[in-house]
Amino acid sequence: MAAQSTLRHSAAEEAIAAFVEKYSEIIRTKLRNTTRTTRLLCTLALATSIILAGEGTRRRWKRKRAEKEQGRKLVRTNSWLHNKDGSRTIYVPYKDGTSKVVISSTKPLTFEAHRRLFLNPPRVSGLGDGHVPSAQTKPGLNLAFLHQFLSLMSIMIPRWTSKEAGLLVSHGAFLMLRTYLSLVVARLDGEIVRDLVAGNGKAFLLGLAKWCGLGGFASYTNAMIKYLESKVSIAFRTRLTRYIHDLYLNDNLNYYKLHNLDGGVGQGADQYITQDLTQFCAAAANLYSSLGKPFVDICVFNYQLYRSLGPLALTGLLSNYFLTASILRKLSPPFGKLKAVEGRKEGDFRSLHARLIANAEEVAFYGGAEMEKTFLNKEFKSLKNWMEGIYMLKIRYNILEDFILKYSWSAYGYLLSSLPVFLPAWGGLGGATEQAGGHGGEKYGRERERMKDFITNKRLMLSLADAGGRMMYSIKDLSELAGYTSRVYTLISTLHRAHANAYYVRGRENELYSLSDVQGTTQKGFDGVRLENVPIVAPGLWPQGGEELIESLSMMIRRGDHLLISGPNGIGKSAIARVIAGLWPVYRGLVSRPKNNGEDGIMFLPQRPYLSIGTLRDQVIYPDGEADMREKRKNEYDLKKALDLARLGYLPDREGGWDTRKEWKDVLSGGEKQRVAIARLLYHEPQFAFIDEGTSAVSSDVEGLLYETCKEKGITLITISTRASLKKYHTYNLVLGLGERGDEWELQRIGTESEKMHVERELQELRERLSQVEAWKARREEIEVELNKVWVDSGEELSPPSYADIAKQNTSEEEQQQDQQQQQEDTAAEETQDEYQEAKSVLDSELTETESDTETETERDVSTTEGSGIVV
Numbered sequence: 001m002a003a004q005s006t007l008r009h010s011a012a013e014e015a016i017a018a019f020v021e022k023y024s025e026i027i028r029t030k031l032r033n034t035t036r037t038t039r040l041l042c043t044l045a046l047a048t049s050i051i052l053a054g055e056g057t058r059r060r061w062k063r064k065r066a067e068k069e070q071g072r073k074l075v076r077t078n079s080w081l082h083n084k085d086g087s088r089t090i091y092v093p094y095k096d097g098t099s100k101v102v103i104s105s106t107k108p109l110t111f112e113a114h115r116r117l118f119l120n121p122p123r124v125s126g127l128g129d130g131h132v133p134s135a136q137t138k139p140g141l142n143l144a145f146l147h148q149f150l151s152l153m154s155i156m157i158p159r160w161t162s163k164e165a166g167l168l169v170s171h172g173a174f175l176m177l178r179t180y181l182s183l184v185v186a187r188l189d190g191e192i193v194r195d196l197v198a199g200n201g202k203a204f205l206l207g208l209a210k211w212c213g214l215g216g217f218a219s220y221t222n223a224m225i226k227y228l229e230s231k232v233s234i235a236f237r238t239r240l241t242r243y244i245h246d247l248y249l250n251d252n253l254n255y256y257k258l259h260n261l262d263g264g265v266g267q268g269a270d271q272y273i274t275q276d277l278t279q280f281c282a283a284a285a286n287l288y289s290s291l292g293k294p295f296v297d298i299c300v301f302n303y304q305l306y307r308s309l310g311p312l313a314l315t316g317l318l319s320n321y322f323l324t325a326s327i328l329r330k331l332s333p334p335f336g337k338l339k340a341v342e343g344r345k346e347g348d349f350r351s352l353h354a355r356l357i358a359n360a361e362e363v364a365f366y367g368g369a370e371m372e373k374t375f376l377n378k379e380f381k382s383l384k385n386w387m388e389g390i391y392m393l394k395i396r397y398n399i400l401e402d403f404i405l406k407y408s409w410s411a412y413g414y415l416l417s418s419l420p421v422f423l424p425a426w427g428g429l430g431g432a433t434e435q436a437g438g439h440g441g442e443k444y445g446r447e448r449e450r451m452k453d454f455i456t457n458k459r460l461m462l463s464l465a466d467a468g469g470r471m472m473y474s475i476k477d478l479s480e481l482a483g484y485t486s487r488v489y490t491l492i493s494t495l496h497r498a499h500a501n502a503y504y505v506r507g508r509e510n511e512l513y514s515l516s517d518v519q520g521t522t523q524k525g526f527d528g529v530r531l532e533n534v535p536i537v538a539p540g541l542w543p544q545g546g547e548e549l550i551e552s553l554s555m556m557i558r559r560g561d562h563l564l565i566s567g568p569n570g571i572g573k574s575a576i577a578r579v580i581a582g583l584w585p586v587y588r589g590l591v592s593r594p595k596n597n598g599e600d601g602i603m604f605l606p607q608r609p610y611l612s613i614g615t616l617r618d619q620v621i622y623p624d625g626e627a628d629m630r631e632k633r634k635n636e637y638d639l640k641k642a643l644d645l646a647r648l649g650y651l652p653d654r655e656g657g658w659d660t661r662k663e664w665k666d667v668l669s670g671g672e673k674q675r676v677a678i679a680r681l682l683y684h685e686p687q688f689a690f691i692d693e694g695t696s697a698v699s700s701d702v703e704g705l706l707y708e709t710c711k712e713k714g715i716t717l718i719t720i721s722t723r724a725s726l727k728k729y730h731t732y733n734l735v736l737g738l739g740e741r742g743d744e745w746e747l748q749r750i751g752t753e754s755e756k757m758h759v760e761r762e763l764q765e766l767r768e769r770l771s772q773v774e775a776w777k778a779r780r781e782e783i784e785v786e787l788n789k790v791w792v793d794s795g796e797e798l799s800p801p802s803y804a805d806i807a808k809q810n811t812s813e814e815e816q817q818q819d820q821q822q823q824q825e826d827t828a829a830e831e832t833q834d835e836y837q838e839a840k841s842v843l844d845s846e847l848t849e850t851e852s853d854t855e856t857e858t859e860r861d862v863s864t865t866e867g868s869g870i871v872v
């Protein structure tokens with residue numbers, strides 16, 4: 001055995017050597033026949049190409065390595081790259097490394113072009129009154145659905161040269177291929193059965209081999225169809241998600257307006273963007289194969305059957321389709337509407353959970369688990385009931401659908417297949433064969449052919465039934481798709497409405513202070529903050545009108561003037577910030593403000609401190625990212641300085657560096673969160689800053705330092721606070737909530753000369769009053785002493801009563817001597833003790849009254865003076 005293997009081994013080696021020898025010889029001969037110059041040139045070309053290829057590979061490898069390193073760094077620092085064309089390159093973690101994604105923003109022109117589709121749908125579609133589409137249009141298989149679907153399609157497939165179009169074409173090609181394969185399989189099936197019946201073993205085995213080969217190819221085709229369907233779905237979703245994000249998160253603050261002003265999407269856009277969008281894209285991609293493929297199948301198979309079974313069968317088949325479709329359509333429940341409502345209920349349930357997560361700490365402190373569970377269970381029950389209702393409706397529909405599509409169609413198929421046998425004149429090619437066989441053809445041969453034709457036709461019929469069935473099933477899919485389409489269309493049209501501020505409808509009555517009654521102007525680029533006759537109105541959800549908080553507000557703050565807005569809770573202090581920031585509409589008048597939000601402009605620190613996801617660095621530089629920070633030529637040293645000034649210099653060390661990622665809203669204390677916001681302010685150094693109760697959790701000594709630091713940095717502060725102690729850091733005070741109804745306001749200058757004089761005068765008055773009290777006290781003491789002298793019993797002086805001791809202590813020796821003298825001289829000693837007692841009690845009560853009055857007044861005046869924060 002071993003010898004044999006060695007032999008075999010050497011034989012193989014010899015064969016290889018001979019092969020190498022043969023081709024080396026050929027090359028050598030060719031080389032010998034070429035000229036020296038040609039050889040030199042060839043060698044040079046070979047060497048150059050090797051060097052170039054090597055260098056290219058080296059560069060590519062180096063670039064890849066640098067990119068990998070950059071990707072890793074950007075992921076670690078939670079950053080990205082700005083490209084010249086305005087797009088962003090981000091890196092996302094992928095397997096062990098990172099994956100690069102380039103994100104380009106949708107152009108404003110595209111939004112404008114699409115606005116027509118979403119805000120001015122054709123009247124025939126029945127969506128709204130031709131101005132703003134109504135979100136309440138019932139989803140179903142109607143013209144509205146067609147318009148909505150085509151509008152979304154224009155976003156999903158923007159050009160015929162786009163990736164999505166390419167994917168659809170490839171998907172279509174594979175679908176056609178499968179139809180063709182089904183035809184081949186049907187024919188092969190018939191042939192195999194024929195050969196089996198005829199006992200033709202060789203042909204039978206060949207048929208089986210063909211069958212297996214075909215099976216492999218068909219399996220590959222099926223897998224590709226599924227893969228491409230998923231690719232189409234994810235490509236659609238990517239397009240729509242990016243489009244929606246560009247419309248949702250931009251300078252127009254649509255993410256705020258959608259929920260707080262428009263209300264067109266109810267509780268929130270999250271359910272629409274996550275769940276509904278995914279289901280819509282999956283259903284849309286599936287529709288292509290569940291509707292397009294059966295349609296092609298039906299056309300091809302019908303043609304084939306027409307050829308083999310004749311026109312009668314075709315007519316029968318077609319009428320069967322129409323009948324089935326009309327029965328199912330009539331009896332099918334409104335799946336579109338049902339799905340749309342289900343989506344909304346899912347959204348409500350989900351948003352309750354999201355709410356609980358966001359407010360877990362507060363709920364935990366209150367121990368509100370039971371209450372929250374009640375809300376959640378209630379919402380889930382409503383969702384459950386709805387879904388059970390849908391399932392109940394589906395039972396009836398499924399029974400009908402199954403019976404018609406599976407059993408009655410099969411029976412009908414047998415009937416049609418028998419046409420060539422029983423009615424040869426109407427039986428197409430099959431009938432012709434029958435007739436030919438009837439005129440002297442071999443009996444057994446004819447039977448075999450009949451068998452083959454029957455098997456082929458039966459398979460065709462099965463495929464046809466399958467395709468027809470899928471078409472019919474897709475009526476339900478289509479209805480469900482109509483539901484998802486309506487949800488996604490509603491979201492996008494609402495976003496367009498908020499983006500374009502398209503609330504005004506000609507000819508329709510506008511409610512006072514509704515979104516269609518916005519007549520004010522906002523001027524950006526002003527070196528200060530100015531309001532001229534601006535009503536401060538808490539907006540209602542469209543189309544309702546808002547609630548007026550302040551009738552008309554006018555004020556102007558220039559650079560270097562610091563304003564404190566004070567007043568009772570809920571009076572509209574933060575509302576002023578909302579109007580100036582553009583969150584709430586300027587219904588009337590003029591608002592002027594700096595151009596930019598953030599650096600060199602105006603910055604708003606909201607009442608509830610916000611901490612983003614990301615690194616510690618991100619918390620300080622928010623809303624900048626690391627890339628923006630580098631662009632501004634700032635580094636971690638600057639961030640540390642800002643943190644130091646906000647008395648948070650210990651944070652990087654405590655938290656483990658700038659790249660640390662944590663759930664910051666849970667990690668930092670209330671005061672720390674507010675100081676992070678101040679650090680942000682010091683990092684951005686804007687010209688103006690609105691601080692809405694931004695230091696309420698900070699101790700007052702640190703608060704003072706923070707205010708002084710901000711002012712030293714040249715930031716003009718507009719503070720919203722109820723703390724009167726903050727007055728000393730400001731030059732103006734806008735006091736809200738004055739007047740009987742609390743709707744009046746006053747803009748006061750803090751610490752003016754006239755104010756100082758006024759306070760001086762008040763203090764003088766107080767001093768005078770106090771001196772009167774002193775005189776009264778002195779007089780009282782005199783009387784006390786006199787009284788003491790009356791306490792004489794049989795020539796002996798008695799010890800004075802206890803209250804006289806106090807008077808004694810306060811009286812100097814000199815005064816005592818004078819008193820004694822007076823005592824000797826005074827004839828009042830002859831008066832009775834009772835008379836003196838009476839006089840004393842009257843005096844006592846008068847004194848107490850005067851003292852308490854004066855003290856109360858003094859206290860009140862002093863507190864008023866402190867409250868006004870005037871430094872005298």
Ligand SMILES: Nc1ncnc2c1ncn2[C@@H]1O[C@H](COP(=O)(O)OP(=O)(O)OP(=O)(O)O)[C@@H](O)[C@H]1O
Pocket residue numbers: 260538539540549568569570571572573574575576607722
């Ligand atoms: N998004 C909103 N939509 C409608 N009304 C609102 C909205 N936010 C606040 N309001 C109402 O506007 C009024 C003023 O609210 P605002 O937040 O300005 O009060 P505030 O003076 O800042 O009070 P506080 O001192 O408690 O912060 C309140 O009555 C409040 O109910």
